[in-house]
Amino acid sequence: MGEPVYIDALGPAGPYRSRERQPLTALTGAQIGEISQVPALYVRRTFAAMRGSAVMPGAERLAALTKAADLYLDATIGGLDPDGYAQLVSTASGVPLAVVRQSVEWVADVLRSQRRTLELAMPRGAVGDWRAPQTLAGSAVWTRRGDLFAVHAAGNTPAVHGLWPEALAMGYKVAVRPSAREPFTAFRLVSALRDAGFPPAVVTLLPTDYAVADVIIAEADYAIVYGGQDVVDKYRANPHVLTQGPGRSKILVTADVDWREKIDIIAGSVSHLGGTACTCATAVLVEGDPEPLAQALAAMLGRIPSLPADDPEAILTVQPTESAVEVDRYLHTVAADARPLLGGDTVVDELPSGGSVLRPAVHLVDSSTAPQLNVELPFPCVWVGPWHPDDGIAPLRDSLVLTAMTTRSDLIDDLLDEPSITNLYLGDNATVWLRPGIPHDGYLAEFLMRTKGMIRTGV
Known part of the structure; x- marks a missing residue:
């Protein structure tokens, strides 16, 4: 891997290499560098400096985000050019190189799309600046709920960093705690944002242990946290924490649709991004006999x-x-x-070069209420089972994405009205489809912004 890689904190006064550090390792177990572990005192001092910093004007924020996209894509940052960075992420985290590069492009697209995203998320009756002429007669003004936003980043793929930059576009100060598994993207992105014009006290990187991570969450105004069901349960009652947990995304195929024409879309929904994304399908429900579809899916995967x-x-x-x-x-x-139709013996395929591939698994269940349909694992693992109209929409609840391959408008109405189905895609659209400006788990602005009524005279 060449020279050791050091992931330092990026604080208001610049990079900081803490006394306490943890090793960074490759899949082979070889150490490739170190990551700082900042103490709680450093976090508190950082937050104080961030709260005392000025809010950047909106036009400057959007210009800096666009410039950061180019730097993130093309610049040499921390001694790593774009290819070196992508290779490092892949070698250290096990994310396929093609997935890394695809994710990097996605993050850059998101950075460039912030103006449009904010326009789409803002209520139609609101304005973004109190100086707008609408406030002379009375209008809603879109404002932040807080000042400081904390991010507990995941290490699935670089694509997880495509969400939190929206907070910068809204005028928040953002503190990112990177994943210990893959801190390289967070370091590169925060560095690019600072190089693009965001002051060091506006966006910071705070690598630290779990205990101090709780301090970050507790002392920020709002936070986003990635993790499993245990993380969701931990923060469920905290209205200031947005959890990004298991997606449990699903596909429904009703009898009026020929699944054989859709098998490529179904397989892609399962295997996209190595099956690690929360939008990857983990359950397929079929009206009628599900076994032919399951067998075809197993053969393809x-x-x-x-x-x-x-x-x-x-x-x-x-x-x-x-x-x-x-x-x-x-x-x-x-x-x-x-x-099991695939992966029943083992999904572990050890590589001579080190580490093991997690190969796909396909299992057939006999009921739409089978508990396995809600099990999500970090590789292409899918459960296929039967669905009958009498089952209703209960088996489809708690889905980040549901792709419904159906022509039944009454069923579509019911699915759209179900609160626990976050996104509904119809027809030939994979569960992993996403575009800048389209909400993922609602718009982040729904969590971080609010409207205030305003009327003014003589100002």
Whole structure:
């Protein structure tokens, strides 16, 4: 890997290498660098400086975000050019190189799209500046709920960093706690934003341990946290924390649709981004006999090759073998009476170059109420089962994305009205479809902004 990589904190006074550091390792277990672990005192001093900093004017924020997109894509940052950065992310995290590059492009597109995203998210009856002529006669003004936004980033893919920059566009100061598994994207993106014009006290990077991470959440005005169901449960009652947990995204195929014409879309929904995204389909429900679809899906996913993460053709995620074995062991436990059509023996495929590929798994369940349909794992793992109209929409609840392959308008109405289905896609649209300006889990602005009534004279 060449020279060691150091992920330092990026505070209001510049980079800071703490006395306490943790090793960064490659999939082989070899140490490739170190990441600082800042103490709570450093966090509190950082937050004080951030709260005391001025809010950048809106036009300057949007211009800096656009410039940051170019720097993030093309600049040499922290000694790493774009190719070196992508290789490092892939080698260290096991995310396929093609997925890294696709995710990087996505983040850049999001940065460039912030003006349009804010326009789409802002209520139609509001204005973004109190100086707008509408406030002379009385209008709603769109304003921040707070000042400081904290991010507990995930390490699935670089694409997870496509959401929080919206907070900068709204005028928030943002503190990012990077993933220990893949801190390189957070470091690169925060550095690019600062190089593009955001003052150091407006966007910071605070690598730290779990105990101090709780301090970051507690002392920020608002926060976004990524994790499993345990994280969702931990913060469920905190209205200042937005959780990004399991997606449990699903596909429904009703009898009026020929699934054989959709199998490529279904397989892509399962395997996209190595199956690690919360939008990847983890359950497919079929009106009628689900086994033919499950068999076809298993055959298609089974043809995906096992390759090292840095191979340009790689699709599947690589993990340290010990971690992959733990995932496989858990899969066998939760599968219980489900019938395996793919991956039944093992999903672990050890590579000579180090680490193990997590290969796809397809299981058949016998009921739309099978508990496995709500099990999400960090690789292409899908449960296929039967659905009948009498089952209603209950088996489809709690889905970040539901792709409904149906022509039944009454069913579509019911699905759209169901509060626990966050996004509804119809027809030939994979669960992983997403575009800048389209809400992921609602607009982030729904969480961070509010309207205030205003009328003015003589100002």
